[in-house]
Amino acid sequence: MNISRRAGIFAASTAILALSLTACGSASNSADSSADASGTSAGDFTPVTIKNIYGETKIDKAPQRIATISWVNADTLLALDTVPVGMDTDAYGQNENNSTEWKDEALAKLDASIGSEKAPVQFATGDDPDYTAIAKTKPDVIFAPYSGLKKEQYDKLQEIAPVVGPIEPNYLTSWQDATEAAGQMLGKEEEADALIEKVEGDLAKVGEENPVLKDTTFIAADLSAPDTAYVYSQGDTRPRFLEALGMKQADYVQKNAAKDTFFFTVSPEKVNEWDSDIVFASAVAGNTTKDIVKSQALYGQIPAVKNDALALPGTDEATLAISAASPLSLEWSLDKVVPKIVKAAENAAAAK
Incomplete structure (x- = not known):
């Protein structure tokens, strides 16, 4: 299954230049063990193939342990009531948890606040993914549709687990396309479509008000x-x-x-x-x-x-x-x- 570009997408910026034309990362980890993803049960899951700029990823069963690359991708899973087993540290605009207010609120609702037993591991962010920390989380899938992964980085991550790679290069994947990819990966396509419709509707409503x-x-x-x-x-x-x-x-x-x-x-x-x-x-x-x-x-x-x-x-x-x-x-x-x-x-x- 391919992911089509939507009309009126929010094409995302290159993470460093787009945020303030500067940004660096710092290392941060939470507990060694994290919560499993709350996806669809294996018996209800329909295998999907998600294309990216480097190829395609076939997912045969609902992943239970998902690691995310880049700040936005963890947000997307959390918005679909799914806690990643590990996620990149927020390294721009971050709070004392090396996170954001909206991410912390979503984690709290899912009983996975940073510092708790169920919290995701936080990976160091930098020029390269934190391969060692990612591997330690033993992910079923690495979710990175919104990212600037280079081909060699993508290939190295593939040695750890199947990678849902960038749908567009250089952080240009829209939040809608990333959400669609998450829905397909989790077997939550209807929930993902409903989420996109809600957010787009909320934006339009504020404009009307x-x-x-x-x-x-x-x-x-x-x-x-x-x-x-x-x-x-x-x-x-x-x-x-x-x-x-x-x-x-x-x-x-x-x-x-x-x-x-x-x-x-x-x-x-x-x-x-x-x-x-x-x-x-x-x-x-x-x-x-x-x-x-x-x-x-x-x-x-x-x-x-x-x-x-x-x-x-x-x-x-x-x-x-x-x-x-x-x-x-x-x-x-x-x-x-x-x-x-x-x-x-x-x-x-x-x-x-």
Whole structure:
């Protein structure tokens, strides 16, 4: 069974550049023993074949022990009430558990909080998967549809267990496609489809409840660095998220977007050309609009900045929730991030 691309997907960013154009990992492990996955019983499971960029993976029976590579994939399993036997440590926007608020909430609901007997092992994150730690969890399957696995890494993981590899390269697999893959792997296809429908519906509902968002134009950007600004184009999750709320990407992006990449750079001298109602921008955690303009005065020439219509996620965790989207993180963002976007849209409307 192949996984088709859905219309209106949230194509995910390359994990490092997409989050804040920087991110490193640190090692962390929980207990040596972890909970088994809560998938379909073997007798009810229909064998499936899931294609990826390196080949295909045939799953003949419902896996009971699943290890995940990359932060988003653990979220996806948890959203389907399945606890991975091991998962990568969150190394950007992480809390004291080297996790996230939405992941911790899901683990708690499944009686598998980090530090507990049933908690997943947390693998070190870095340039390579933590092969030794992954092997120690004795997985039936390694789940990595949203990842940047290279062919040699994929092959090495295959020596440990069958790998559901990246459906698109370089972290470009959408959260919908990753969820579909999880549903097929677990024998929970109906649950996965229902989950996708719910999250997409919740995003649309928030847009309807905030009519100021409809057709408000936006540019999704990164203003963390004073010497270079970054604009995210159609391949990134941020524009897809804003469009799901009923907003429209500014024509400027389409006119200037580079081919085969999810972002392009803009010199500070050119940001005055950002003709959009609002700008949704990643920045140094905790920075305000004043801080951004103080670090680079030319950013004050952005029309949205002049109109107090710059929406900032505010924290690295909030940036992560949108830039590495999962069913769990998107639901979390509705309360934590959307109000800031609505306020920026209101300010933009008032300035017209």
